[in-house]
Amino acid sequence: MKRVGIVVKAHKEAIEKADKLEAWLKGRGIQVVTRKNIPAPITSRHCLVENIEKAPADLSCIVVLGGDGTFISAVRWVQDTGIPVLGVNLGAFGFLTEVPADRLFTVMEEVVQKNFSVEERILLSAKVVRDGQDVACQTVLNDVVVNKEALARIAHIHAFVDDSYLTTFKADGLIVSTPTGSTAYSLSAGGPIVHPSLKTVIVTPICPFTLINRPLILPDDVTIKIGVDENDANIFLTFDGQVGLHVTHRDTIVVRKASHTLHMMKVSGPSYYDVLKAKLSWSGR
Numbered sequence: 001m002k003r004v005g006i007v008v009k010a011h012k013e014a015i016e017k018a019d020k021l022e023a024w025l026k027g028r029g030i031q032v033v034t035r036k037n038i039p040a041p042i043t044s045r046h047c048l049v050e051n052i053e054k055a056p057a058d059l060s061c062i063v064v065l066g067g068d069g070t071f072i073s074a075v076r077w078v079q080d081t082g083i084p085v086l087g088v089n090l091g092a093f094g095f096l097t098e099v100p101a102d103r104l105f106t107v108m109e110e111v112v113q114k115n116f117s118v119e120e121r122i123l124l125s126a127k128v129v130r131d132g133q134d135v136a137c138q139t140v141l142n143d144v145v146v147n148k149e150a151l152a153r154i155a156h157i158h159a160f161v162d163d164s165y166l167t168t169f170k171a172d173g174l175i176v177s178t179p180t181g182s183t184a185y186s187l188s189a190g191g192p193i194v195h196p197s198l199k200t201v202i203v204t205p206i207c208p209f210t211l212i213n214r215p216l217i218l219p220d221d222v223t224i225k226i227g228v229d230e231n232d233a234n235i236f237l238t239f240d241g242q243v244g245l246h247v248t249h250r251d252t253i254v255v256r257k258a259s260h261t262l263h264m265m266k267v268s269g270p271s272y273y274d275v276l277k278a279k280l281s282w283s284g285r
Contacts, residue, residue, distance in 0.1 A: 001060040001112055003031040005083070007074035009066030010036050014090045017101065018065050024105060028112060033059065037066075037073040054079050061086060061111060061265060064097060068184075071096040072240045075123075075141050080260040084118050086111065086267070095183050096141075098275055099267065107267050117266045121180045121196055122220055123258035126239060130251050138239040139258050142181030145241070146226055146253065147173025147206055149234040154209055156229035161222050169213055173206035176224055176255045183279070185241065191215045195272070201257070226253040 004025055008018040022032045033056060055062060055077045064074045064087045071087045078085060087097030088104050099107050110116060126144040127137040148155045157174045159166040177186040179194040182202055187193060191204035192215055199220040205213045218224075228235050230249040237253060238244035247253065270278070 001030060001114065003033065003056070003059050005055055005059045005062035005077075006032060006034045007062060007064045007066070007070060007077060008034060008036055009070040009090060011066070011090070014065045014070075017088075017090065017104065021063065021065070021104065021108070024108065030112070035074075035077060037070055053077070055081050055083055057081050057083075059083050063088060063108070063111075066090050066097065067094060068096040069242065072141055072242060075139075075262060078262065079139075082260070082263055084116075084263040084265045086116075086265040095275070095279060096180070096264075099269070103269070107269075110267050111265070115267070118263045119197060119266050121262040121264055122178050122199055123260065123262055124176065124178055124201070124255055125258040126176075126253065126255045128237065128245070128247060128251050128253055135251075136237075136245055138243070140181075140240040141178065141262060142184045142240050143175050143177035143186060144253070144255050145173060145175050145185060145206075145238045145244075146228070146247070147236060147238070148232070149236055152232075152234040155232050155235055157205075158227045158229075159203070160225040161218065163223075163225070167213070169205045170209040171205040171207055171213065174226065175202075175204040175206060176226075177202045177204065183276075186215070189215075192217065193276070201255075220257045222256070224255045226255070227251070 006018050008014050025032050062083055062085045064071045088099045089097035090101050124140050128135050154170055157169040175186045179198045179200055180196045182194040186202055186204045189204050189206045191202055201218045201220055204215040228249055235247050236244050237247045
């Protein structure tokens with residue numbers, strides 16, 4: 001292990017921790033490349049955006065110091081390089097950043113010794129097509145969300161799967177998520193918890209007007225197309241809860257599995273089920 005990347009939250013505690021980690025790594029003869037949160041331009045027509053610097057391909061791994069938001073930002077730097085990523089939780093919840101801050105250097109000792117495994121996570125590619133032209137495109141780790149703004153009426157969201165009409169959701173919105181994102185917004189909207197290693201896509205309506213509109217778990221090779229009614233106003237599309245844009249009846253939102261995956265590093269410690277129980281405060285004997 002000769003070169004390690006660090007993505008750090010723009011926060012005093014995180015920056016101090018990053019400085020200590022950098023010194024620790026350099027003391028072991030390992031070069032360090034440090035980045036702060038990566039901005040996400042929304043107007044790009046390319047999911048692998050050319051105007052964002054890609055992480056150097058020779059990095060052995062990338063360590064993320066922050067919360068889940070910082071981790072999602074780091075994914076934009078990783079892009080399709082296949083560099084494994086380790087999340088260290090300095091935020092509030094931390095489903096993606098599983099390693100607690102007080103175990104950072106213990107875990108890094110294992111990482112330096114290459115005592116870790118890699119788990120693949122699928123990503124989603126989402127684009128907005130307007131009048132036959134791609135006007136926006138993003139690759140997301142968690143979810144793509146179509147929802148109405150605070151004062152808007154109920155939305156009429158037309159959903160197609162592989163060009164077959166599925167239904168029109170009369171709801172506050174619609175979430176298309178990965179298994180990784182099943183414990184994010186989708187969970188709050190009543191979606192299922194799906195093990196992150198599974199290859200599926202989850203479709204979850206937000207507060208549906210019709211109670212028979214339930215979440216769906218679909219194969220990961222489907223293409224989902226979404227549109228809204230001409231009379232629907234103030235409809236917003238959000239990528240990974242970080243960036244977004246307004247959409248209208250002129251727009252078609254196309255969501256499918258991305259051509260590359262994210263490689264998440266797994267080290268010794270609590271199992272996925274232990275993390276799940278702790279994060280969701282499940283009780284039991």
